[in-house]
Amino acid sequence: EAAVTQSPRSKVAVTGGKVTLSCHQTNNHDYMYWYRQDTGHGLRLIHYSYVADSTEKGDIPDGYKASRPSQENFSLILELASLSQTAVYFCASSPGQISNERLFFGHGTKLSVL
Amino acid sequence: GEQVEQRPPHLSVREGDSAVITCTYTDPNSYYFFWYKQEPGASLQLLMKVFSSTEINEGQGFTVLLNKKDKRLSLNLTAAHPGDSAAYFCAVRPPTGGYKVVFGSGTRLLVSP
Numbered sequence: 001e002a003a004v005t006q007s008p009r010s011k012v013a014v015t016g017g018k019v020t021l022s023c024h025q026t027n028n029h030d031y032m033y034w035y036r037q038d039t040g041h042g043l044r045l046i047h048y049s050y051v052a053d054s055t056e057k058g059d060i061p062d063g064y065k066a067s068r069p070s071q072e073n074f075s076l077i078l079e080l081a082s083l084s085q086t087a088v089y090f091c092a093s094s095p096g097q098i099s100n101e102r103l104f105f106g107h108g109t110k111l112s113v114l
Numbered sequence: 115g116e117q118v119e120q121r122p123p124h125l126s127v128r129e130g131d132s133a134v135i136t137c138t139y140t141d142p143n144s145y146y147f148f149w150y151k152q153e154p155g156a157s158l159q160l161l162m163k164v165f166s167s168t169e170i171n172e173g174q175g176f177t178v179l180l181n182k183k184d185k186r187l188s189l190n191l192t193a194a195h196p197g198d199s200a201a202y203f204c205a206v207r208p209p210t211g212g213y214k215v216v217f218g219s220g221t222r223l224l225v226s227p
Contacts, residue, residue, distance in 0.1 A: 040123065042203055042217035043158075090157065102148060103205075103215060105157040 003027060006091050006106035013113050019078040021109050023091030032074040033058070033103065034066060035090045043090060049074055081113045116141040116208040120218025127225055133191040135221045137204035140185065146207040147187050148215075149178060153200045161189070161202070194225045 003026045013019045025032065031050050035043040045058030047066035055066040063085060065077040078085055088110050092103040120137045127133045137147075146165055150158040162173050164180050164187065175198070177190045187206075191198055204218040 040219065042118075042120070042219040044217075045215070102160045102163055103158075105150075105159075107157045 004091055004093050004104050004106040006089075006109050008109060009107065010110040011112070013078075013081045013111065015082060015113055017081050019081050019085075019111065019113075021076040021078075021089055021091075021111070023074045023076075023106055024072055025074075025091075025093040025104070026072065027093070027095075027104070028071065029093035029095050029104070030071070031094045031096060032068065033092045033094075034064070034074070034076045035092060036060065037088045037090060037108070046076065046089075081111075083113050085111065086113045087111060116144055116206055116214075116216045118204060118206050118216050118218045120204055120221060122221060123219065125221055125223045127194050127223070129195055129225055129227050130193050131225075133194045133198070133223055133225070135189045135191075135202050135204075135223070137187045137206075137218045138185055139187070139206050139216075141206075141208050142182075142185060143209040144185075144206050145209050147180060148205040148207075149187075149189050150203045150205060151200050152203065152220075158203065191223075194223070196225045196227055199223055199225045 005024045007022045033048040034046045037043050044060050046064050049055045049068040052071050067075045088108045090108045091106040094101045094103050117140045148163045149161040151161045152158045162178050179188045202221045206216045
């Protein structure tokens with residue numbers, strides 16, 4: 001079973017501050033993703049990466065940066081956190097681009113921006 | 115692009131009742147479909163994946179039906195029990211753009227004893 005570990009599990013940040021969410025996977029997957037989940041909504045894709053040192057924009061990239069320094073690690077960076085970025089953030093990985101492959105999710109990071 | 119609508123957003127049933135969650139999608143060429151379960155405070159776990167060549171899949175205590183003609187995917191929990199209380203999400207992989215997964219908005223299911 002693929003293991004995806006996120007840190008921290010929860011965080012309180014101040015408006016305008018910098019926030020970094022980290023994700024680590026141990027199953028040699030090429031693809032990694034950052035999703036955002038808002039109450040009553042599904043998951044929306046922020047950024048994804050299919051190779052180290054490269055990231056791609058998802059559907060809602062504004063206000064977020066991503067970094068993939070190695071195959072195992074994928075970070076989400078909020079340079080200037082805003083109230084609207086309060087949400088639960090999920091990291092996920094998948095073996096590749098094949099359509100029938102499932103996503104393996106981390107446990108999520110609950111971010112509260114005050 | 116692909117859009118997925120999931121209904122109902124909330125569902126409350128008694129233990130032993132059935133519960134049906136439905137997703138409709140827009141791209142007739144979408145080919146792979148997934149159901150994820152998210153227990154409170156936990157991550158999303160794969161419940162089942164369904165391909166277009168399979169219309170009905172049965173798991174432990176649930177059935178997934180894919181109706182390509184109507185572009186509808188449904189999850190039917192038969193004889194629900196309190197342990198089924200969770201959020202359920204459908205997800206669709208469109209045929210193009212391999213990274214892309216479009217999620218439904220989720221259904222919060224509560225099964226009371």
